[in-house]
Amino acid sequence: MMFRSFCLSAAFALIPIGSSFAAETAFEGERARMLGDYLSGSYARYLNDPKAQSQFFQDAFSLAPTDNRLGRLAVYSALFSGDRKLARDTAERLYRQDKSESMSRAVLSVDAFAKGRTARVRKYATEPTADITMGIAMNIVLGWTLVDEGKHEAARKVFSEMGGATYFTHLGQLQLAKLEGRLGNIEAAQAAFDAVEDSGLAPLEYGLARARFEAANKMPAEAQARLQAMIDDNPAADIGPVGSYLDRLKTGKRLPKLSVRAEAARALTEPSFAxxxxxxxxxxxxxxxxxxxxxxxxxxxxxxxLAGLLEETHPVMDDVTRAEVVALYQSVDEDSPYFVNARLGEANQLFDQKIDEPALQILQSLAMSHPSYFTREALGRARFFRENWKEALPFYTQLVESLSDDDLKANPEPLRLRGIIYERLGMWPDAEADFLRVLDYQPDDADTLNYLGYTWVDRGENLTRGFELIERAVELEPDSGAIIDSLGWAHYKLGQYDDAKKYLEQAVVLTPYSATIIDHLGDAYWKLGRKREATYQWQRALEYDATEEEAIAIQLKLDSGPDAIPAQ
Structure with missing residues (x-):
């Protein structure tokens, strides 16, 4: 949810007694309408409806044009609804009545910077502010404005005094490194880059920026080694800008030289998640x-x-937000180093809506045009999560066979997923072999320890060893409801029903909406003679994510008791 932490109580907390919000009469006239719009906007914010939120806050600000807090909410909501013109116009209204208001100054600075109006950027962004977040945004655009104007000493001062937490001190240091590199000050640039590297800040942008600097200053071998090391540390980097840069250098092409606008955009992007x-x-x-x-x-x-953040903050996505997410992904052209990520994101949106065939077509096209481990794996994963085990199996078999022992040791997930597919298809010896192979590569892989241990216990095989694997998984992931459930179920299978109840109750607290875990708790209650509580838990399990097979078994228990379930 965009405003995940917001609730109606917070909306009322913004209205102190005696402020301009407090109606002095029985909420009649404009004050009543303003308060109604404000509360409606707050509720739209709570419901994650950016368009409605923007409209209500705009109306409220129009009725109370001297209230800065309403103006700030109106600017924010216009920005979050994607309406830049409305955000800018509202910021201008707010700025005219209070030239110190930070949100309006930040929006107007960004707008002026985007239009190349350097004097306006300095007008809005130069004065200090107590609003650290907006102050950092203004310092980024102000610093790169000064670079554009050739005022390098002033730019150094802005970047050196970025403000905020230590993170932003290092972000400013990265801007200094880029500035010195642009000016050909090799030693100063290297010293600034070294300081950023030691901080661990923004490894992606730091690595790309330093590679650009090295390639532009006759150090292509160093740039290639740096990029290759980034891919070695994170193989997924191969399908993004790191892989693109490395390919360019290997084929004798230059790396891009960035404009001040491009540099500012990167500086604004980095803190978003990090x-x-x-x-x-x-x-x-x-x-x-x-x-x-x-x-x-x-x-x-x-x-x-931004598309990814909207997906993360909108678990239930309305049509307007979904359309924006898809538009963001579709805005990425095929020659972009982010094309594969964007198309994968677009396919995920289709899968979320259960529009599978177009999504699979996107993945198949990607696998042909951009063949890589990740595009091939995406085709298998799409079938895996649809539980289309028969179609998923050949994809993962081909993937596993294409990887070396070193590859699988570094990332055994394809092997583990193939083991799950084997198990779901009833091919247990093959599944068991894959799980044991994963543990040879990574003995502390908690998911595999849990899956193998649980299945052994559930099948009544290797009970002691299975119990040990589950206990080790619990040590590694003590807050995992699924793993605690496995431990409880292992106790249940061993007839230790009091211990089973203890762990299964803990698992339900950790993962309260799992039909499997709730069903297991019902079984434990039944064995302890608590039949009413068992029945209640089985009824609850049917309300959640029970598979068809689980639902049939639970209904049999409700109708005829656990003895009605056929022995496996």
Whole structure:
């Protein structure tokens, strides 16, 4: 949800007694309408309806044009609804009545920077503000404006005094490194890059920026080695800009030289997830991504990341938001290094709507045009999550056979997923062999320890060893409801019903909507003679995500008791 932490109580908390919101009469006239619009906007915000939210807050601000808090909400909601013109116009209204208001200044700075109006950027962004978040956004566009104007010493000062947490000190240091690189100050640039590397900040943008710097300064071997190391650390990087840069260098092509707008967009994009979302501020993350898209609409990383953030914050997606997410993915051209990620995101949107055939066509086209481990695996995974086991099996078999022992040791997931497919198809010896092979590669793979241990216990095989595997998985993932459920079920299979109940109750608390776990708890209650509670749990299990097979078994237990379930 875009405003995940927001609730109606928070809406009322914004209205202190005696403020301009408080109606002095019986809520008649304009004050009553303003308050109604405000509360409607707050509720639309709670329901995650950005268009309605924007309209209500705009109406409320029109009725109370001197209230800065309403103006700020109106600017935010216009920005989040994707209406830049409305955000800019509302920011201008707010700025005219209060030239110190930070949100309006940030929006007007970003708009001026996008239009190349450097004097206006300095007008809006130069004065300090106590609003750290908006101050950082303004410092980013102000610093790169000063670079564009050739005022390098002033730009250095802005980047060196970025403000905010330590993260932003290092983000400013990265801008300094880029500036010194543009000016040909090799030693100063390298020192600044080294400081950023030591901080661990923004490994993707740091690596790409340093590779651009090295390639532009006759250090192509160093750039190639750096990019290859990034792919070695994260194989997924091969299908994005890192792989694209490496391919360009290997074929003798130059790496792109970025404009000041492109640099500012990258600086605004980096904190979105690495700082804001990580610190539970999805609003801050979305604000910076929308600013990045505003200053450079061609920066596809911001488009893909914004689409991903909207997906993350809208678990139940309305048509308007879904249309924006799809449009963001479709805005990425085929020659972009983010094309594969964008098309995978578009396919996921179709799968979410159960529109499978067009989604599979996208994946098949990707696998042909951009063959890689990830595009091949996506085809198998699509069938895996639709539980189309027979069609998924050949994809994962081909994938596993194409990987070396070193590849599988680094990433045994294809082997584990093939083991699950084998187990679901009733090919247990093959499944068991794959799970044991995974544990040879990675003995502490908690998911495999749990799956193999649980299945052994459930089948009544290798009970002692299965119990040990599950206990080890619990040590590794003590907050996993699924793994705690396995431990409870192992106790149940061993006839230790009190222990089973204890762990299964814990598992239900950790994962309250799992039909499987709730069903297991009902079984434990039944064995302990608590038949009414058992029946209640089985009835609850049917309300959640029970598979067809589970639902049939649970209904049999409700109708005739557990003894009616055929022995397996």
């Amino acid at each position: 700082f804001f979302v990580r610190n539970n501020s999805t609003e801050g993350g979305e604000t910076f991504l929308r600013f990045a898209r505003w200053v450079d609409p061609d920066f596809d990383r911001a488009a893909v990341w």
